[in-house]
């Protein structure tokens with residue numbers, strides 16, 4: 001059947017599929033098909049797609065076959081007692097899939113890997129995500145299916161990021177945060193992106209084009225190297241100044257900025273207080289922390305008190321980004337320094 005099609009590079013396949021599903025633009029009655037080096041996604045006829053997603057054309061599609069599994073666990077042949085422990089969710093970073101498994105499924109990990117490799121279009125490599133560790137928040141990963149390196153190119157908010165899952169932190173679960181904070185930047189703002197990792201806040205802000213300057217700071221040389229590679233591919237790359245440094249050193253000689261972002265959740269409020277003096281009157285501080293669930297309601301008051309040594313602040317209620325553990329959440333905090 002002939003239908004509008006979105007043509008994208010294979011390594012952007014899963015990210016594009018998710019973006020299309022999110023805006024209800026993907027036709028579910030037709031098969032996604034291979035088109036040379038690209039994938040062709042059947043589009044709902046009235047759907048509007050962003051130009052950076054790919055090329056829109058018309059293609060012939062096969063009707064979607066019955067019996068295609070809707071979950072990857074449907075591809076696993078395991079006893080029911082184990083099947084119910086298989087997680088429904090997994091992360092896709094470029095052409096790499098990461099999954100977390102409960103200890104009871106450790107011996108089944110290779111079967112899980114093969115199922116994910118078959119289930120996710122354009123997946124090249126599947127790994128167990130064993131969490132992030134150490135000051136540089138590097139992810140511990142173990143290959144369970146597929147092949148090749150842990151380096152990949154991940155598409156987020158219409159931008160392609162150079163990622164190395166072993167050497168520098170990256171999480172595909174923060175795409176909404178990167179876009180949300182970038183949208184807060186006003187024309188002429190000076191921005192500091194502290195603990196920038198591979199730079200998703202900075203690169204998004206640079207693409208949006210309103211900031212007068214953007215400085216991206218991280219102590220991990222690998223993160224700064226990956227950020228430089230991403231910036232090198234974009235005409236707006238020179239708007240970001242990557243700096244390899246510890247935040248503790250950077251604050252000693254930095255001038256004020258209008259937007260200061262600190263994303264080091266396990267240091268949370270400690271680093272927020274450390275960098276608060278850098279926020280210009282009238283500016284905003286954006287940071288993340290892990291908070292026990294029962295403390296979330298009163299958290300804004302606690303933050304306001306902690307920042308009060310550095311001027312007067314208004315702190316709206318904190319926002320939950322996602323669950324972190326059975327009893328805590330990752331929350332986003334925005335604090336605004338009153339004008340003087």
Ligand SMILES: C[S@@+](CC[C@H](N)C(=O)[O-])C[C@H]1O[C@@H](n2cnc3c(N)ncnc32)[C@H](O)[C@@H]1O
Pocket residue numbers: 135136137168169170171174194195196197198199200201217218219220223245246247248263264265
């Ligand atoms: C949770 S990651 C945040 C990455 C990024 N902002 C993002 O949204 O993807 C924290 C980053 O902080 C960096 N980091 C940790 N301690 C630091 C310090 N004292 N000074 C500068 N960077 C630090 C780590 O190397 C890591 O890249």
